[in-house]
Each structure stands twice: as structure tokens, then as C-alpha cells.
Amino acid sequence: MIVEEVVANIDQLDPTILASTHKEKVYLESSDLVKRIQRVTTDHGKEIGIRLKEARDLQAGDVLYMDEKNMIIVEVFPDDLLIIQPKSIKEMGTIAHQLGNRHLPAQFEENQMLVQYDYLVEDLLQQLEIPYMREKRKVRQAFRHIGHSHD
Template sequence: MMIERVIGNVRETVNLPRHIERVYLRSELLLKRIQRVRTDHGNELGIRLKNGVELRDGDILYQDEKNAIVISVLEDEVIAIKPTTLKQMGEIGHMLGNRHLPAQFTDEEMVVQYDYLVEKLLQELDVPYVCEKRKLAQAFKHIGHSHG
């Protein structure tokens, strides 16, 4: 079966069928437009999305009255950084920005992929953080940049 569009997302859909097959993906694969995947029931699918379309956790790839195929994102090792002051946030943001690390933000924290060098830096600067496994709704995106 070839999937060329996302039908919806389980967070926004009320009427899901009883039988749901899952496609488990690492978060970085959410950014791939074209890929071959296998459901937890062993069914193989091809995904070919239009440019600019990215997969998200809970996306519905297929649905009929009895079955649905849904994306489920696997947990990532992340560091959740929880600065206590604006100055601390600015300093750590600047240092991590120089490393071109992709980050995600909430009102309380900055989340980056786990890296032992980042953990060491946070310890040296005495910045509060937590290392944990977390299911990310979206993939980390690298922003192209050079120091040319």
C-alpha cells in the first residue's frame, strides 16, 4: 500500500475504528518524506508525502470502517534544561546555539537530544536539567547554517 497523505491525527479524530495498527518510528524519521515502513502487524507500507509535509505522533495514514494505521513515535533520550534565571537561559542558549543543536521549547524548559558533552556543560555551569526518555510529538530540526 502506498500512502501519499495524512488523513488526520488521533488527537483530533473522534471516530476511530476498533482495530488500530501502529507504525513505530524514531523521531528523526518523521522528517523523511519518502520511506518504507512496517506496521506492528507486519504489513509493509510505502510513504510518499508532498514537500513540506511532516509526520507527527498520532498521524492517521489509513482508515476505513474497521481498521486504521497510526504513527507512534518511539521515545528519545533527551535533556530537559530548566534554567532558573533569564541570564542562565540566555547563556546556555548561546552556548548550545554555537553548537548548532536543534532544540524544542515549552514555557518551562528547553529540550535537546541527549549528548554527554551537553550534560557535562550543564553540570559545570550548575544549570538544572533532567536526562530522560521522552516521546516527542515532532522531530528535532536542524537549521542549515555555516560560518563561511
Template sequence: MIISEVKGNIRDEKAMQSHIERVYLRSDELVKRIQRVKTDHGNELGIRLSKPKDLVDGDILYRTDDNMIVVSVMEDEVIAIRPTSIKQMGEVAHMLGNRHLPAQFEGEEMIIQHDYLVVQLLTELNVPHTIEKRKMKEAFKYIGHDHE
């Protein structure tokens, strides 16, 4: 079976009486328009999205009256950075920006993918941070950039 469009998101569904099969993806796989996957029931499918769209946790790839195939994002190992001042946040953002590391923000936290060199830097600078496993809502995306 080839999936060419997302049929909605399970969070938007009112009452779900359907059986649910899950496709487990890493967050970096959410940006791939073409890929071959396998459900937790062993069914293989191809994903070839006709319109450019990043997948998100809970996307419904297939639906019948009694069955759904839903994207489930696996947890990433991330660094949750919690600067204590706007100055510290600016310094951290500048240093991480120079490394071209993609970041996401939730509340007062800056979240990046785990990198032992960043952990070492944050520890040396006494910036509050934790290493956690989190289910990210979207993929970490690199922003195209060159130094010309």
C-alpha cells in the same frame, strides 16, 4: 501499499471504533517524506508524501471503516534544561547555539537530544537539568546555516 497523504490525526477523531495498527517511528524519521515502514501487525507500507509535511504522533496513514494505521512516535533520550534565571538561559542558549544543536521548548524547559558533552557542560555550570525519555511531539530539526 503506498501512502501519499496523511488522512488526519487520531487526536481529532470523535469516536474511534476502528482497529488500530501502529507504525513506530523515531522522531528523526518524522521528517522523511519517503520511507519504507512496517506496522506492529507486520504489514509493510511505503510512505511517499506528495506534499512536504512532517509526520506527527497520531497521524493517520490509512483508514477504512474498521481499520486505521497510525503513526506512533518512540521515546527519545533527551536533556530537559531548566535554567534558574534569564541570564543563565541566555548563556546556555548561546553555548548550545554555537554547537548548532536543535532545541524544543515546553513551558519553562529547553529540551535537546541527549549528548554526554552537553551533560558534562551543564553539570560544570551548575545548570539544573535531567536526562529523561520523552515522546517528542515533533522531530528535532537542524536549521540550515553557514558562517560566511
């Protein structure tokens, strides 16, 4: 089977459809969410080729296939993350500036900044006394690195 488009996301589906449908899952690393072409295997051993026509990233919960009885859903493995919780706008600005200088991608959930674990960032957070915790957590989207040069 070759998947060329995402059918929907489970967040958009009627709960009664979700409850009555058999679900297979494709487990991906968050870094694989940006790949438009890849070969994957479901948790039931079915091989699937993904070749997305649309230039888009996969997300946790994306439905790759669905019929009346079955669906195949993208599930994401947890990432090793630093969950940064600044106490003030000054702390947020300071750490955002420092991470921006390193070109590190970040995601935001409520009052938390999420970055992939890096011992140098952890050392920096300790030096700046900015509250954080290290945690394995699933992210919905890939951490996308954006190329940039200082000309």
C-alpha cells in the same frame, strides 16, 4: 499500500471514532519523521510505503490510513533527552546561546528546553550549574537540524 498524504492527526478525531476503530501502529525513530519517502511495517506486520506528496514532517499521532473499521497511526519511539530547566532568564539565555553556537536543535514544552542527549552538553550544564535531567521521552516532532555557516 502506498500512503501519499496524512489523513488527520488523532488529536483532531472524534473520541467515539477512536474508541470504535481498530488501530495499527507504525513505530518510528524521531529522526524518521522528516523522511517523506520510506518503507515501514506496522505492529501487525503490514508493509506500507510512505511517499508524501506534501513537503511536511510526520508527527506522532498522524493517521496514515483510515476506513470505517481500521486506522494506521504513527507512533514515535522515546528519545534520550536532556530536559533543561533554567531557574532564571539569564540561565536560559546562557544555555540557549551555547546550544545555538553548536547548532543543536531544541524543542520547548512549557518551561523546559529539550535537546537530544550529548555528553558534552551534559558537561556544559554541570559546569554552568543549570538544572537538568536525562530522560527517555517521546517527542511529537523531529529534531530538525538547520544548516548554517559562519561566513
